[in-house]
Amino acid sequence: MKLSQPQQTIVDNDSRFKVVVAGRRFGKTYLSMREICYRARIPNQEIFYITTSYRAAKMILWKPLKRRLMDLRWAKKVNESELSILLKNGTTISLKGSEDPDKLRGVSLSYVVIDEAAECKLDELWGEVIRPALADQQGGALFIGTPKGKNNTFYDLYVQAQELEGWSAFQYRTIDGGFVTAEEIESAKKDMSERQF
Secondary structure (H helix, E strand, C coil), X not given: CCCCHHHHHHHHCCCCEEEEEECCCCCHHHHHHHHHHHHHCCCCCEEEEEECXXXXXXXXXXXXXXXXXXXXXXXXXXECCCCEEEECCCCEEEEEECCCHHHHCCCCCCEEEEECHHHCCHXXXXXXXXXXXXXXXXCEEEEEECCCCCCCHHHHHHHHHCCCCXXXXXXXXXXXXXXXXXXXXXXXXXXXXXCCC
């Protein structure tokens, strides 16, 4: 999968845990899908993609991920009702919502993407459920989302990631992703409030 330079910078970083704060249309979903597929090439992995809700997971990633895995001819069984895909190598990729973190307990995870992390219940989701689920396999995580001020757990995680061993933090603007032109950004700036922009 071809990546932009900022996406490649994130991928090339070998930290176990990565926190990415990026503007809209940066290519966060594409990066998430690339990382999921990259990890899924290893047999018998358990990978979760988690976002704000089950419905959002389906809307954001389900179709492009399914299409990508079908194109690669990796998929063995697709479960539409559970939003999970069993690969021919025994790896399972599951899309989940973060509405009730307790429902995600009990699984041993190899890798997880937490998308729209500022909108998820990160305190409970990460510290009480996902971090312990990664422990026995020493699995990795990608936290990704748009900025939402400084009064949330995602911001706190971004700050911590700059100092903790095994963690990395990245911050990019919409224009850095290369998918939105400077002209479009200037146009949006004119018809959006400062907070929205």
